[in-house]
Amino acid sequence: MDGTVALKYFDHKVDNDMGYTFRCHPRSKDGTSSLVPINSIAVHPSKQTFVTGDNEGYAIAWDALSKKKLLEFPSFSGSVASMAYNHSGQLLAVASNFTHQGADRVLEVEGHQIFIETMRDSKRKKSP
Numbered sequence: 252m253d254g255t256v257a258l259k260y261f262d263h264k265v266d267n268d269m270g271y272t273f274r275c276h277p278r279s280k281d282g283t284s285s286l287v288p289i290n291s292i293a294v295h296p297s298k299q300t301f302v303t304g305d306n307e308g309y310a311i312a313w314d315a316l317s318k319k320k321l322l323e324f325p326s327f328s329g330s331v332a333s334m335a336y337n338h339s340g341q342l343l344a345v346a347s348n349f350t351h352q353g354a355d356r357v358l359e360v361e362g363h364q365i366f367i368e369t370m371r372d373s374k375r376k377k378s379p
Contacts, residue, residue, distance in 0.1 A: 255272060255274055255286065274286060275289065275320075287305040287309075288305060289305055290331055291303070291332065292334075293336055293343065294336075295336055297340050299314065299315045300312055302334055302343060304333075304345065307326070307330070308326045308328065308331060308347065309323065310323070310324040311324070312324075324368060327345060327364075328347055329347040332348045332363075334346070342370065343368040344365055345365070345366045345368060346364070346365050347364045347365075348363045
């Protein structure tokens, strides 16, 4: 659903509730809150964290256990179409491309782009 992520655990030891749903990527416009479609989710290979990418070019890292935002990356030049960690989880590849249908703002992108984020440097990118 737009702006909503649902997590479902298959290991009963991780979460007694067996998962949860939460709203992420809310945007305020003219005093009203709206949710932005989530296009991609990347799960860290060894930590209990994941990153969500949205239609407006934003990516946010989340702690799966505490259900809290860890950091928000600077806006990418187009919609976040896909994301993936490398095998060690030290690098995150973010594919950005033309606007997906339904985006609130028009993003001018020359073509498909891939950005590589170094996760050990992510502390400098924390949102306020």
